[in-house]
Amino acid sequence: MEGHYDFKRIEEKWQKYWESRNQHKVTLTADKPKYYVLEMFPYPSGALHMGHIRNYSIGDVVARFKTMKGYNVLHPMGWDAFGMPAENAAIKHGTHPAQWTAANIANMRRQQQQLGTSYDWDREVTTCLPDYYRWTQWLFLLFYHRGLAYRRKAAVNWCPSCQTVLANEQVINGNCWRCDTQVGKKELEQWFLRITDYADRLLKDWELLQGWPDSVKTMQENWIGRSEGAEVIFPIKDREEKITVFTTRHDTLYGVTFMVLAPEHPLVMDLVRGTEREETVRDFVQKAISRRAETRNGEEPGKEGIFLGAYAVNPINGEEISIWVSDYVLMEYGTGAVMGVPAHDTRDFAFTEKYGIPKRIVVIPEKDAPVPEQLTEAYAADGFLVNSGPFNGLPVEEAQEAIADYLEEKGIGRRAVSYKLRDWLVSRQRYWGVPIPIVYCDQCGAVPVPEDQLPVLLPENVVFKPGTVSPLAQVEEFVHTTCPRCGGPARRETDTMDTFICSSWYYFRYTDARNAEAPFGKEAVDYWMPVDQYIGGIEHAVLHLLYSRFFTKVLYDVGLIDCQEPFTNLLTQGMVIKDGAKMSKSKGNVVTPEEIFTKYGADTARLFILFASPPERDLDWSDQGVEGAWRFLNRVWRLVNNNADYIKTAAGGKEALSQADTDLRRQLHETIKKVTEDIEERFNFNTAISAIMELVNGIYRYQDKLEIGEQNPQIVREALEKTVLLLAPFAPHLMEELWHVLGHEDSVHQQEWPAYDPEALVQEETKIVIQVNGKLRERLQVPVGIAQAELEEKVLSLERIRALTAGKEIVKVINVPGKLINIVVK
RNA sequence: GCCGAAGUGGUGGAACUGGUAGACGCGCUGGACUCAAAAUCCAGUGGAGUUCAAACUCCGUGUGGGUUCGACUCCCACCUUCGGCACCA
Numbered sequence: 001m002e003g004h005y006d007f008k009r010i011e012e013k014w015q016k017y018w019e020s021r022n023q024h025k026v027t028l029t030a031d032k033p034k035y036y037v038l039e040m041f042p043y044p045s046g047a048l049h050m051g052h053i054r055n056y057s058i059g060d061v062v063a064r065f066k067t068m069k070g071y072n073v074l075h076p077m078g079w080d081a082f083g084m085p086a087e088n089a090a091i092k093h094g095t096h097p098a099q100w101t102a103a104n105i106a107n108m109r110r111q112q113q114q115l116g117t118s119y120d121w122d123r124e125v126t127t128c129l130p131d132y133y134r135w136t137q138w139l140f141l142l143f144y145h146r147g148l149a150y151r152r153k154a155a156v157n158w159c160p161s162c163q164t165v166l167a168n169e170q171v172i173n174g175n176c177w178r179c180d181t182q183v184g185k186k187e188l189e190q191w192f193l194r195i196t197d198y199a200d201r202l203l204k205d206w207e208l209l210q211g212w213p214d215s216v217k218t219m220q221e222n223w224i225g226r227s228e229g230a231e232v233i234f235p236i237k238d239r240e241e242k243i244t245v246f247t248t249r250h251d252t253l254y255g256v257t258f259m260v261l262a263p264e265h266p267l268v269m270d271l272v273r274g275t276e277r278e279e280t281v282r283d284f285v286q287k288a289i290s291r292r293a294e295t296r297n298g299e300e301p302g303k304e305g306i307f308l309g310a311y312a313v314n315p316i317n318g319e320e321i322s323i324w325v326s327d328y329v330l331m332e333y334g335t336g337a338v339m340g341v342p343a344h345d346t347r348d349f350a351f352t353e354k355y356g357i358p359k360r361i362v363v364i365p366e367k368d369a370p371v372p373e374q375l376t377e378a379y380a381a382d383g384f385l386v387n388s389g390p391f392n393g394l395p396v397e398e399a400q401e402a403i404a405d406y407l408e409e410k411g412i413g414r415r416a417v418s419y420k421l422r423d424w425l426v427s428r429q430r431y432w433g434v435p436i437p438i439v440y441c442d443q444c445g446a447v448p449v450p451e452d453q454l455p456v457l458l459p460e461n462v463v464f465k466p467g468t469v470s471p472l473a474q475v476e477e478f479v480h481t482t483c484p485r486c487g488g489p490a491r492r493e494t495d496t497m498d499t500f501i502c503s504s505w506y507y508f509r510y511t512d513a514r515n516a517e518a519p520f521g522k523e524a525v526d527y528w529m530p531v532d533q534y535i536g537g538i539e540h541a542v543l544h545l546l547y548s549r550f551f552t553k554v555l556y557d558v559g560l561i562d563c564q565e566p567f568t569n570l571l572t573q574g575m576v577i578k579d580g581a582k583m584s585k586s587k588g589n590v591v592t593p594e595e596i597f598t599k600y601g602a603d604t605a606r607l608f609i610l611f612a613s614p615p616e617r618d619l620d621w622s623d624q625g626v627e628g629a630w631r632f633l634n635r636v637w638r639l640v641n642n643n644a645d646y647i648k649t650a651a652g653g654k655e656a657l658s659q660a661d662t663d664l665r666r667q668l669h670e671t672i673k674k675v676t677e678d679i680e681e682r683f684n685f686n687t688a689i690s691a692i693m694e695l696v697n698g699i700y701r702y703q704d705k706l707e708i709g710e711q712n713p714q715i716v717r718e719a720l721e722k723t724v725l726l727l728a729p730f731a732p733h734l735m736e737e738l739w740h741v742l743g744h745e746d747s748v749h750q751q752e753w754p755a756y757d758p759e760a761l762v763q764e765e766t767k768i769v770i771q772v773n774g775k776l777r778e779r780l781q782v783p784v785g786i787a788q789a790e791l792e793e794k795v796l797s798l799e800r801i802r803a804l805t806a807g808k809e810i811v812k813v814i815n816v817p818g819k820l821i822n823i824v825v826k
Numbered sequence: 827g828c829c830g831a832a833g834u835g836g837u838g839g840a841a842c843u844g845g846u847a848g849a850c851g852c853g854c855u856g857g858a859c860u861c862a863a864a865a866u867c868c869a870g871u872g873g874a875g876u877u878c879a880a881a882c883u884c885c886g887u888g889u890g891g892g893u894u895c896g897a898c899u900c901c902c903a904c905c906u907u908c909g910g911c912a913c914c915a
Contacts, residue, residue, distance in 0.1 A: 003864085003865050003866070004865085173911095173912095213831095214830075214831090215829095215830055215831065215909085215910080218829065218830055218910085219829090219830080219909095219910055219911080221829095222828090222829065222830095222910075222911055222912095223910090223911080225911090225914065227914070227915085229915085245915080246914095246915070247915060248914095248915065249915080260915090303913075327913085328913050328915090329913080329915075330913075330914065330915090332914090333914045333915075334914075334915065337915095338915050339915080340915095341915090345915070346827090346913090347913055347915075348915080350913095418914075418915085419914090420911095420914055538909080538910090541910080542910085542911095608851095611838095611839095611850085611851070612838060612839080612851085613838065613839065614839085616831095617832090617839095618908090619838090620837090620838055620839095622837085622838065622851095622852070624837095624838095624851090624852050624853075625837095625838065625851070625852060627852080628850095628851050628852055629851085631851095631866095632851080634865095634866095635866090638866085677842085678842095681842090682842080684840095684842090686838095686839070686840085686850085686851095687839095687840065687841095687842095687849085687850080689850080689851090690839090690840075690849065690850035690851075691849090691850080692850095693850055693851075694849075694850065697850090700867085700868095701868095704867080704868075767846090769845075769846050771845085771846090771895085771896075773895075773896085774845095774894095774895060774896040775896090776846055779846075811895080812895070813895090814845090814895050814896075816845060819845060819846090820845050820846080820896090822845080822895055822896060823895090824895045824896090
């Protein structure tokens with residue numbers, strides 16, 4: 001036998017075998033418990049990288065394990081196939097996005113098959129094909145008819161490099177999430193989805209998501225940014241209009257000494273129109289707006305302001321306060337107007353310091369303490385009210401209730417909630433996306449394309465030129481159409497949809513991927529959904545994962561599905577890094593799946609990736625670590641092959657087990673227990689694999705220590721077969737091979753997952769650790785059932801313990817049965 | 827600034843509910859096999875010290891305190907790294 005196994009031959013052989021048996025095809029089987037495991041589908045960029053390999057290896061272990069556990073497992077794969085890179089490639093190389101994408105898909109699918117993944121390819125979903133995007137359009141119209149999709153003119157994020165707008169979630173630190181270019185603002189009429197309607201439900205359904213990491217929940221919570229407070233209505237002196245502000249600190253209403261409007265606030269120019277301030281204010285506002293467009297997030301903002309010459313009246317005490325405009329107030333949040341309480345808000349404090357506005361303290365930390373003359377910084381913490389009329393002496397929390405009641409009673413305000421979350425901007429000025437199924441008619445306005453006219457096909461004859469806006473707008477045959485309502489001439493919407501819409505519902509489509517009558521059938525979706533285990537990168541914490549939750553809730557409300565959350569359990573895998581940094585071409589630390597497949601095969605790649613670290617953590621790529629995984633697989637291969645004949649020929653009657661037999665058998669069943677728990681409860685594949693390694697070492701040691709005649713072939717056989725079964729989800733090809741080497745004719749992946757035998761775990765003796773004052777001093781082998789009093793006596797009579805306790809008082813003896821005895825002496 | 831995660835040998839990482847710190851792998855050292863090497867198999871491997879040896883002692887999980895018979899694990903304060911949010915009233 002040669003030194004190592006022929007992975008190429010073995011992996012190809014069994015991939016063909018599985019395919020020929022249709023082994024990974026899954027159908028709705030109502031009497032079997034289902035399990036839906038899903039890895040985030042990839043963008044077809046051209047080739048898989050190690051992050052993909054990690055993602056799919058984790059998913060495949062879960063899928064194969066659950067299959068062996070008797071579940072009807074849905075494990076599909078598909079392509080998030082619309083998006084910018086295809087269009088950029090078209091501009092650069094002249095290939096059509098459709099062809100470029102199809103070629104990439106073909107290559108990546110080949111690599112996934114090479115990895116040995118157990119996908120049901122009959123359910124493959126490709127978002128750029130009409131049989132899929134037809135239903136994306138259908139869903140868009142469903143949102144539209146429910147008032148959840150609407151068009152509005154707004155200042156939106158604009159990426160000059162991608163030549164398109166972006167949703168707020170897609171702007172990362174002021175830069176485009178895809179190309180990292182700095183994002184600016186543009187005033188455009190665009191389509192939005194009303195995700196803000198679902199803000200509260202997105203926040204409240206956490207109890208359905210016990211299986212999600214806290215980090216992701218916190219990130220979504222911060223993003224939604226719910227604040228409870230009040231709106232207060234301030235009349236303007238000598239004018240009809242009123243200004244409403246949102247505040248979370250209505251308890252400090254008596255401390256208001258000024259008011260600030262956002263530069264975009266409509267009242268700003270109204271207040272100065274016709275006064276000598278008009279020009280200066282207009283200048284200021286324009287500069288503030290353009291400055292904000294240029295300011296990167298993270299830069300220290302200026303808090304520039306200017307007085308408008310007008311006064312508002314504090315409704316709670318009738319005081320007149322100056323009205324200002326400043327860039328530190330945002331039009332998009334709350335009401336775009338803020339009451340200034342410098343003594344209790346750091347931003348207001350800084351503003352008054354700059355412009356010499358007075359401060360008034362209305363909260364002090366200790367009840368009835370003297371009110372300080374001066375403040376060096378704003379006091380934003382808890383305390384008791386002062387200078388607040390009838391509310392003096394109340395603690396902050398009670399004062400908020402009392403003042404809110406008072407505002408509502410007098411009709412000068414009300415309790416209110418405000419969110420940071422904005423509606424989802426979904427228009428994109430690009431070609432390679434789903435056409436928005438809307439037609440504009442001079443007579444009828446915006447008209448939805450009727451369902452029976454779907455899909456609105458993406459035209460193929462498009463000219464790609466760098467820097468052109470909205471390529472679809474240049475395709476005359478596409479743009480010019482007739483109005484579905486009045487039959488008159490009309491123009492099609494030429495923007496396409498954000499690709500995050502495509503990925504917000506693909507997991508539903510998998511349950512019924514070839515349905516031509518509907519996005520999915522009710523029976524299929526109710527059987528398979530929700531996804532039991534979702535696996536992917538944390539970078540989607542507030543993008544894809546938030547959008548998908550939103551979609552699911554809408555579809556639930558419509559009655560299309562029965563689940564309110566799409567993903568019951570979420571595993572966010574860590575990055576694959578090398579030499580302390582994320583793999584990247586510019587750093588020159590890239591290892592490609594292709595080279596590992598060629599040198600070691602897929603099983604080694606999988607085993608290394610799963611062994612090197614637990615899935616949520618970053619994984620440090622190590623060539624020597626890969627070598628170790630390769631060596632281990634060969635060690636198993638050798639062990640099985642060397643014993644195959646021996647255990648077949650020597651299958652005799654059951655004899656009494658020797659001590660070595662019992663010990664090996666105990667180790668085997670302890671390993672089964674541990675591996676099962678590690679996979680099932682914690683996804684700790686690394687410790688599961690290490691336990692199997694120890695077992696393999698144990699079998700080697702058993703055979704090394706005993707002459708052939710002293711060994712028990714039945715025990716060896718049991719150990720080898722179960723080792724192969726335990727390793728099957730991790731190294732599916734080699735274990736299939738070895739399963740057959742052991743004389744079986746069916747697939748190892750269709751076997752039952754081994755159960756441990758509790759009787760094999762029973763020990764006659766156990767090791768007790770003995771401590772004196774908490775320090776390990778001795779170990780003692782004792783029978784399992786030993787009486788505790790007898791054990792203590794035995795321990796105290798040990799020579800070494802007597803020496804250590806001689807002349808000292810034994811204060812007490814701690815006895816952890818079966819484990820440890822600690823003698824406390826003084 | 828706020829929120830979250832993490833800091834353990836030369837190294838990737840174990841230690842699950844407070845109970846033998848360092849499993850398993852890598853690397854390194856020694857041995858077997860070989861003409862030799864590769865491959866493989868076996869053994870050793872946290873640091874310092876005592877010892878012919880068997881053994882034993884002390885130190886040791888980012889830092890400083892605390893709780894406890896006993897702390898990588900719990901509490902308080904701090905340091906460092908990574909990630910998210912960032913004028914959100």
